[in-house]
Amino acid sequence: xxxxxxxxxxxxxxxxxxxxxxxxxxxxxxxxxxxxxxxxxxxxxxxxxxxxxxxxxxxxxxxxxxxxxxxxxxxxxxxxxxxxxxxxxxxxxxxxxxxxxxxxxxxxxxxxxxxxxxxxxxxxxxxxxxxxxxxxxxxxxxxxxxxxxxxxxxxxxxxxxxxxxxxxxxxxxxxxxxxxxxxxxxxxxxxxxxxxxxxxxxxxxxxxxxxxxxxxxxxxxxxxxxxxxxxxxxxxxxxxxxxxxxxxxxxxxxxxxxxxxxxxxxxxxxxxxxxxxxxxxxxxxxxxxxxxxxxxxxxxxxxxxxxxxxxxxxxxxxxxxxxxxxxxxxxxxxxxxxxxxxxxxxxxxxxxxxxxxxxxxxxxxxxxxxxxxxxxxxxxxxxxxxxxxxxxxxxxxxxxxxxxxxxxxxxxxxxxxxxxxxxxxxxxxxxxxxxxxxxxxxxxxxxxxxxxxxxxxxxxxxxxxxxxxxxxxxxxxxxxxxxxxxxxxxxxxxxxxxxxxxxxxxxxxxxxxxxxxxxxxxxxxxxxxxxxxxxxx
Amino acid sequence: xxxxxxxxxxxxxxxxxxxxxxxxxxxxxxxxxxxxxxxxxxxxxxxxxxxxxxxxxxxxxxxxxxxxxxxxxxxxxxxxxxxxxxxxxxxxxxxxxxxxxxxxxxxxxxxxxxxxxxxxxxxxxxxxxxxxxxxxxxxxxxxxxxxxxxxxxxxxxxxxxxxxxxxxx
Numbered sequence: 001x002x003x004x005x006x007x008x009x010x011x012x013x014x015x016x017x018x019x020x021x022x023x024x025x026x027x028x029x030x031x032x033x034x035x036x037x038x039x040x041x042x043x044x045x046x047x048x049x050x051x052x053x054x055x056x057x058x059x060x061x062x063x064x065x066x067x068x069x070x071x072x073x074x075x076x077x078x079x080x081x082x083x084x085x086x087x088x089x090x091x092x093x094x095x096x097x098x099x100x101x102x103x104x105x106x107x108x109x110x111x112x113x114x115x116x117x118x119x120x121x122x123x124x125x126x127x128x129x130x131x132x133x134x135x136x137x138x139x140x141x142x143x144x145x146x147x148x149x150x151x152x153x154x155x156x157x158x159x160x161x162x163x164x165x166x167x168x169x170x171x172x173x174x175x176x177x178x179x180x181x182x183x184x185x186x187x188x189x190x191x192x193x194x195x196x197x198x199x200x201x202x203x204x205x206x207x208x209x210x211x212x213x214x215x216x217x218x219x220x221x222x223x224x225x226x227x228x229x230x231x232x233x234x235x236x237x238x239x240x241x242x243x244x245x246x247x248x249x250x251x252x253x254x255x256x257x258x259x260x261x262x263x264x265x266x267x268x269x270x271x272x273x274x275x276x277x278x279x280x281x282x283x284x285x286x287x288x289x290x291x292x293x294x295x296x297x298x299x300x301x302x303x304x305x306x307x308x309x310x311x312x313x314x315x316x317x318x319x320x321x322x323x324x325x326x327x328x329x330x331x332x333x334x335x336x337x338x339x340x341x342x343x344x345x346x347x348x349x350x351x352x353x354x355x356x357x358x359x360x361x362x363x364x365x366x367x368x369x370x371x372x373x374x375x376x377x378x379x380x381x382x383x384x385x386x387x388x389x390x391x392x393x394x395x396x397x398x399x400x401x402x403x404x405x406x407x408x409x410x411x412x413x414x415x416x417x418x419x420x421x422x423x424x425x426x427x428x429x430x431x432x433x434x435x436x437x438x439x440x441x442x443x444x445x446x447x448x449x450x451x452x453x454x455x456x457x458x459x460x461x462x463x464x465x466x467x468x469x470x471x472x473x474x475x476x477x478x479x480x481x482x483x484x485x486x487x488x489x490x491x492x493x494x495x496x497x498x499x500x501x502x503x504x505x506x507x508x509x510x511x512x513x514x515x516x517x518x519x520x521x522x523x524x525x526x527x528x529x530x531x532x533x534x535x536x537x
Numbered sequence: 538x539x540x541x542x543x544x545x546x547x548x549x550x551x552x553x554x555x556x557x558x559x560x561x562x563x564x565x566x567x568x569x570x571x572x573x574x575x576x577x578x579x580x581x582x583x584x585x586x587x588x589x590x591x592x593x594x595x596x597x598x599x600x601x602x603x604x605x606x607x608x609x610x611x612x613x614x615x616x617x618x619x620x621x622x623x624x625x626x627x628x629x630x631x632x633x634x635x636x637x638x639x640x641x642x643x644x645x646x647x648x649x650x651x652x653x654x655x656x657x658x659x660x661x662x663x664x665x666x667x668x669x670x671x672x673x674x675x676x677x678x679x680x681x682x683x684x685x686x687x688x689x690x691x692x693x694x695x696x697x698x699x700x701x702x703x704x705x706x
Contacts, residue, residue, distance in 0.1 A: 001675060002623045020565045031621060100578065101570050109621065110582065129614035223692055260692040429578050449682040456619045456678070464581035488690065491681045496615070496675075 012324040023030040023118060024145060029055050033453035035160060039200030044193060047302060049192035068192055069147050073130055075191050079184055086184050088177045090127045093120065099168035103483040104439050105161050108457035116168035119158050123185060126151060156194055161454060163446060165402035165439035187299045195298060199445035202294040205534035206306050209258035210289045217286035218463030223259045227269045235452035240277040243286060248283035251314050251356060254325025255292040255483035264486045267326055267504025277515050278355055284358035288313035291330035297445040304341040307333060311342050326504050328482030331370060331429040332407035339365045358380040372413040372481055372505060385514035392421040393475040393531040397469050397490045400437035401482035414481050414505050421512035426473040432465035444486035456495055465494030470497050478502050540652035541598050546642050554637050555590050559630040562622055582616055588614040599660055610663060611670050617676035628671060631664045
């Protein structure tokens with residue numbers, strides 16, 4: 001909602017048509033409900049980020065450091081030299097417009113500066129002015145402009161309205177990756193202390209405590225204890241997982257959101273039940289207690305630092321390989337960056353399922369396996385006893401998370417698992433799934449509450465496709481393999497498609513899994529009656 | 538000829554103008570995209586807006602209860618309630634219809650005057666419904682924010698014994 005400014009007697013005279021100006025002449029307006037609060041200096045100081053200061057996005061004066069223009073352009077020059085892709089993406093766009101209408105934020109906001117081409121142009125114009133001969137001489141004719149405070153504000157506003165989902169890059173004939181341009185934009189704004197609290201807070205917490213929520217070891221173990229109590233109530237089986245156990249075969253790493261945020265907690269219960277049933281020789285870590293990596297939304301270097309704890313902990317515990325839970329950007333980082341940053345992890349072994357003997361050649365380098373690959377392999381080899389009728393009350397569709405889909409090509413495994421633990425599965429329309437999946441609208445650290453309107457606008461394209469299967473097939477459950485999805489799609493569904501719940505894939509597995517020695521199950525992992533067992537409690 | 542018959546014959550022309558007027562709330566660079574209407578999943582705002590306007594228009598020509606039209610108003614208002622529009626901008630689309638119909642009727646305003654008054658009051662009623670929906674949507678946004686805070690920390694609250702069942706009886 002925009003702020004209402006007209007007086008009653010002016011109402012009838014209002015022209016509801018927005019002004020028609022070219023984008024360069026349309027100054028940015030920092031609008032409420034569209035941005036996240038500023039990062040606190042102490043959150044930036046703790047990890048050594050420069051120029052942390054008190055400021056507010058809605059204020060005129062952002063209290064920028066002196067010589068900020070020079071600092072920023074020097075850093076931009078540095079990044080252009082360091083990352084060939086950045087240089088190429090600044091140069092090669094032919095403005096064909098193929099990307100323009102592919103962005104969920106453009107689709108939902110209708111703001112032209114959310115067209116990927118234009119979002120990139122915000123930065124290209126400054127690049128041309130400062131780093132190309134044509135831009136220096138021809139200036140505006142060549143699409144160049146000076147770096148001013150207003151331009152910086154525009155960068156900040158729109159680079160924190162991009163979730164780095166990469167949908168636009170699928171349609172770009174040159175393969176220009178807007179996500180990488182946004183990464184550079186965030187790296188540059190971060191240099192001036194212009195990060196957001198929702199990112200900087202988790203980064204600081206993860207750096208100090210090992211996870212985004214800042215949970216200390218005893219809090220993590222007591223939370224898992226809580227799950228174990230619930231699992232015992234549901235199945236009659238007491239599970240005893242280990243923490244920080246040296247010599248375990250496998251280290252399990254998952255986003256910390258699974259430990260506290262509903263409905264992710266039920267997914268965590270699913271992991272615990274599955275591993276117990278398999279008798280898996282694995283351990284949780286209270287130090288590498290975060291699969292996610294909000295450092296990835298600040299600078300390349302910070303992402304690397306936060307990521308390093310996973311291999312460090314794997315080495316300390318002496319495990320053979322690493323198993324990863326259901327998370328989105330965690331997997332982009334692991335699949336595309338970890339090995340380069342902190343690998344090769346030669347001290348680990350190529351992952352091999354101790355249950356089926358399958359060797360995960362695809363993880364030969366990173367030594368880290370996605371849990372849906374692991375579980376799909378178990379099912380394929382007939383190692384799990386499953387009762388899909390326990391999920392009979394659910395009509396399920398699957399949301400491909402941007403990062404696991406476009407970032408690493410996991411399409412079939414989650415679907416295979418879901419179809420084996422549920423009888424009713426329906427795909428959303430083709431243009432909205434797999435590599436063309438729509439973002440939840442809240443990724444890359446934009447899942448705060450103060451920017452709720454941005455999130456709802458960004459989430460509309462995804463929700464619209466869910467609504468279609470809800471109305472046509474009665475779909476009432478949206479499955480996914482991402483902690484941010486689990487939290488934010490719940491909100492999106494509540495607004496756009498009431499009646500559709502959100503679940504992790506391993507919650508569905510936990511419900512269908514027949515465990516040795518379990519009592520007759522009457523309730524599901526949410527402590528709600530199973531189909532046909534409504535009167536059993 | 539009755540006004541409803543006249544409107545029925547001119548339906549596509551009026552709807553076209555109404556759709557264009559509704560899209561005027563958005564920046565010029567965006568309306569071209571939004572007008573590509575039949576793309577349900579690639580352009581959900583344009584598609585939903587067009588479908589909802591048509592359904593509302595059809596309802597005005599029929600003798601159906603308000604329950605029939607409310608979901609269609611909801612479809613369009615739910616989108617506009619969270620977009621970058623002031624409340625008046627979000628809901629002005631219903632008021633546009635009055636002037637668009639009058640433009641079309643033009644020379645026969647006198648002949649249709651009584652029916653136009655009835656139609657106006659029906660549109661006014663729809664406007665009031667749209668206010669209710671708009672407010673529900675806005676309240677929902679704040680409820681969502683509150684729910685997220687609760688969900689994020691639900692287990693922590695549970696562990697600290699700060700969660701209790703409320704007996705509604």
